[in-house]
Amino acid sequence: xxxxxxxxxxxxxxxxxxxxxxxxxxxxxxxxxxxxxxxxxxxxxxxxxxxxxxxxxxxxxxxxxxxxxxxxxxxxxxxxxxxxxxxxxxxxxxxxxxxxxxxxxxxxxxxxxxxxxxxxxxxxxxxxxxxxxxxxxxxxxxxxxxxxxxxxxxxxxxxxxxxxxxxxxxxxxxxxxxxxxxxxxxxxxxxxxxxxxxxxxxxxxxxxxxxxxxxxxxxxxxxxxxxxxxxxxxxxxxxxxxx
Amino acid sequence: xxxxxxxxxxxxxxxxxxxxxxxxxxxxxxxxxxxxxxxxxxxxxxxxxxxxxxxxxxxxxxxxxxxxxxxxxxxxxxxxxxxxxxxxxxxxxxxxxxxxxxxxxxxxxxxxxxxxxxxxxxxxxxxxxxxxxxxxxxxxxxxxxxxxxxxxxxxxxxxxxxxxxxxxxxxxxxxxxxxxxxxxxxxxxxxxxxxxxxxxxxxxxxxxxxxxxxxxxxxxxxxxxxxxx
Numbered sequence: 001x002x003x004x005x006x007x008x009x010x011x012x013x014x015x016x017x018x019x020x021x022x023x024x025x026x027x028x029x030x031x032x033x034x035x036x037x038x039x040x041x042x043x044x045x046x047x048x049x050x051x052x053x054x055x056x057x058x059x060x061x062x063x064x065x066x067x068x069x070x071x072x073x074x075x076x077x078x079x080x081x082x083x084x085x086x087x088x089x090x091x092x093x094x095x096x097x098x099x100x101x102x103x104x105x106x107x108x109x110x111x112x113x114x115x116x117x118x119x120x121x122x123x124x125x126x127x128x129x130x131x132x133x134x135x136x137x138x139x140x141x142x143x144x145x146x147x148x149x150x151x152x153x154x155x156x157x158x159x160x161x162x163x164x165x166x167x168x169x170x171x172x173x174x175x176x177x178x179x180x181x182x183x184x185x186x187x188x189x190x191x192x193x194x195x196x197x198x199x200x201x202x203x204x205x206x207x208x209x210x211x212x213x214x215x216x217x218x219x220x221x222x223x224x225x226x227x228x229x230x231x232x233x234x235x236x237x238x239x240x241x242x243x
Numbered sequence: 244x245x246x247x248x249x250x251x252x253x254x255x256x257x258x259x260x261x262x263x264x265x266x267x268x269x270x271x272x273x274x275x276x277x278x279x280x281x282x283x284x285x286x287x288x289x290x291x292x293x294x295x296x297x298x299x300x301x302x303x304x305x306x307x308x309x310x311x312x313x314x315x316x317x318x319x320x321x322x323x324x325x326x327x328x329x330x331x332x333x334x335x336x337x338x339x340x341x342x343x344x345x346x347x348x349x350x351x352x353x354x355x356x357x358x359x360x361x362x363x364x365x366x367x368x369x370x371x372x373x374x375x376x377x378x379x380x381x382x383x384x385x386x387x388x389x390x391x392x393x394x395x396x397x398x399x400x401x402x403x404x405x406x407x408x409x410x411x412x413x414x415x416x417x418x419x420x421x422x423x424x425x426x427x428x429x430x431x432x433x434x435x436x437x438x439x440x441x442x443x444x445x446x447x448x449x450x451x452x453x454x455x456x457x458x459x460x461x462x463x464x465x466x467x468x469x470x471x472x
Binding site for chain 1: 370372373375376378379380381382383384386390393394
């Protein structure tokens with residue numbers, strides 16, 4: 001199955017087409033329900049923030065949206081199509097997830113950033129895209145490109161992992177606590193990288209964070225989660241493109 | 244002059260005078276152990292990867308069985324291969340008994356569980372976050388396997404070093420299915436056994452020193468590979 005890479009929705013947010021629809025979705029681990037979403041949708045081009053205490057289901061929701069796991073019950077529609085496990089491989093080329101505790105391959109920084117491109121068969125201009133992505137997250141390619149990931153600080157490692165996701169220019173970018181344990185300067189770098197992804201190739205971005213104030217500075221909408229449920233929007237901008 | 248000093252001098256003399264008998268044994272040893280290692284890696288790495296990566300019914304039992312095979316006595320493997328290759332055995336028509344091929348078969352059987360078990364351990368020890376990272380970056384199942392193996396490369400190298408050390412120094416298989424035939428199937432270990440039986444301890448020790456030198460050379464080469472990996 002092929003999925004389109006539609007351009008950014010340049011109209012007001014409410015008129016953008018629905019990208020995700022969750023219908024009676026439930027996720028459970030070892031028989032314990034950790035997420036329950038009756039009906040929920042995300043519009044294309046949205047920058048959506050998710051807030052909530054630990055264990056509220058934010059990471060689970062992102063993993064379902066990233067098609068790296070599937071619900072025990074319910075249906076997820078993406079671009080109007082009902083998604084099954086056999087669609088996952090194709091979808092993961094369009095949707096990419098930055099996990100809360102990202103893992104870097106035991107290679108150089110540049111090799112890590114290039115990995116997603118090599119998976120997608122991108123050969124031409126690969127080095128330029130790697131350099132570009134590193135610059136977006138504030139890592140000097142000349143300094144960091146050839147460095148082993150073992151020599152990175154926690155913040156640099158996180159930014160490298162983010163650059164690896166940005167380099168593939170995904171249609172949907174899912175970021176799980178991207179600012180956890182990083183300094184103020186890196187937090188601003190992450191924010192500008194997110195806005196860059198939306199303005200440059202129209203990415204839909206979903207970000208989880210405990211920092212509500214930070215999310216308010218750039219998200220179109222912020223949803224709160226509690227006990228595995230979405231408890232409703234707590235803030236929203238009228239239109240997209242407001243930064 | 245003590246026997247060890249005498250052995251040391253004889254070992255150097257054997258090497259420097261290019262003793263043809265010694266060099267034949269060195270050549271045979273290198274050939275059988277290298278081919279056996281390649282075969283062990285060829286079958287052991289995929290088997291070990293499956294055992295460490297995939298989940299299927301009976302995996303734990305199979306894992307325990309492979310671990311048990313690590314302590315398989317070489318004479319038992321020799322006996323098994325002898326039974327298979329002997330004139331009346333199921334593979335007797337190939338006339339492989341008392342050839343270097345027979346030693347290769349036996350030593351491959353010796354190396355296979357070592358490579359399998361150590362590969363499985365290396366893959367099991369991979370960071371649990373690797374799978375999610377590879378999935379989220381869109382890697383296909385085949386690419387995920389290849390990348391996981393690459394991440395486990397130091398463990399695989401350790402498996403290769405361990406297996407090579409074992410096949411290089413074993414004697415039971417080489418004697419039972421190789422027959423210790425001069426110029427043909429005589430390896431360094433079977434030559435050591437022969438010299439010791441003859442009572443020439445110094446010659447035995449000298450050959451042992453050459454074997455040790457070879458093992459050190461191979462380990463140094465593999466260590467160099469690890470630094471480049």
